[in-house]
Amino acid sequence: MQRVLRPRHEHDAMIDLASNDYLGLSRHPEVIDGAIEAVRAWGAGSTGSRLVTGDTDAHQQLEQELAAFTGAATGLVFATGYAANLGAVTALSDRDTLVVSDRTNHASLVDACRLSRARTEIVAHRDLDAMRDALEERDEERALLVTDSVFSADGDLAPLRAMHAICRATDAVLIADEAHGVGVRGDGGRGLLQECGLAGEPDVIITLTLSKALGSQGGMVLADEKVRDHLINTARSFIFDTGLAPASVGAARAALRVLRREPERATAVLDHARALAAAADVTEIPESAVVSVVLGDAATAVAAAERCAALGVRVGCFRPPSVPAGTSRLRLTARADLTTHEIDTVVEVLRAVLGENR
Structure with a gap:
């Protein structure tokens, strides 16, 4: 399955769970x-x-x-x-x-x-x-x-x-x-x-x-x-x-x-990661900003990521050679600056999409 570039747009309204901007500082x-x-x-x-x-x-x-x-x-x-x-x-x-x-x-x-x-x-x-x-x-x-x-x-x-x-x-x-x-x-x-x-x-x-x-x-x-x-x-x-x-x-x-000045940002990342893990039915308590949702084959993971995007949430999608065959996944990254409304929206989207793939 060919990889392609997907440029972000200047006024992108999607909720971002794919970047590594964990503290939400790139646009601070x-x-x-x-x-x-x-x-x-x-x-x-x-x-x-x-x-x-x-x-x-x-x-x-x-x-x-x-x-x-x-x-x-x-x-x-x-x-x-x-x-x-x-x-x-x-x-x-x-x-x-x-x-x-x-x-x-x-x-x-x-x-x-x-x-x-x-x-x-x-x-x-x-x-x-x-x-x-x-x-x-x-x-x-x-x-x-x-x-x-x-x-x-x-x-x-x-x-x-x-x-x-x-x-x-x-x-x-x-x-x-x-x-x-x-x-x-x-x-x-x-x-x-x-x-x-x-x-x-x-x-x-x-x-x-x-x-x-x-x-x-x-x-x-x-x-x-x-x-x-x-x-x-x-x-x-x-x-x-x-x-x-x-x-x-x-x-x-x-x-x-x-x-x-704001060390609570680090704590917020882990708090939000736990919320994402719960929404995705990931049983392990996250130890970092990364929440890995293993779906199996690459086509399933890519389809799930595309479905999330269609519903307004950008998620990462890891597949071989980034991860071993059979362990393709959605990679969700928590951010300190996620709002309560954004988290609520993400919970709804993840439950809908993952319910279709499990």
Whole structure:
């Protein structure tokens, strides 16, 4: 079944349960103003790689502010979250490194493993025994254990405390992608690693994107100064990529200010996710903004998504190769700014559509 582009229109009236704008900040007036002010100060583009002309005071301020918010020592801004994952994994591995990766990790981590020169061991989803065995039995001197903190298709959580304990016992480094964790999990949205007490640990590296809960665009690696310096000098997706545009930097900084001031937004996301799960008869209590409604074959999932759209609700539709065959699904994403009226409408639509497909 062919994928097609479906452009949004400027005055789109559909209720959005498909985007990753978890905190509803992409259209927040302060966030828009932050982007505009940055453009006026620095121009429309960053003009070059960050090592040439693409670095600004605003880039470095964003790094400091987001590191302080999440509990990390420092950070490094990349042009995208995808580039951040590529840069972190490839720059911190070589032919004498084992990389252990969860089977359901995001494509950016999968591609990072493929591009690294390291031997990669793929383990079953959240299989702690397999992770431990791979790390204990390795011949390589160095090892990385890479994972999403919140998995994008199912919305479930990585067992980060147990994974970190395994890393400590086997002299490995944990790299966790907080793309779906920051803004939703942790104290006021500070992320799952902060919630687990692991942010700032010397053997923990955080990657994330600015394009989800923070409503902007770009990526970040959060670690200590030594790792930051190493990435600046060795991460190809940092060295050779044009720096993040000033508008995105300004928008992300403004979004972070709003989140600091309004930490209840993170709580609202999980509250709304529970309402969506109840409407879709999903028995598991959501642990993130993502509510996964497995329908089986791809045609059924696509038809259900199209029916929701016809009734005014946009939902995500995941099918192979994004998910395994036979597990095609609707992927519903909760937003902090959903109104009571919108939630009531969504409940009616989901019950009508899913009743037709079950």
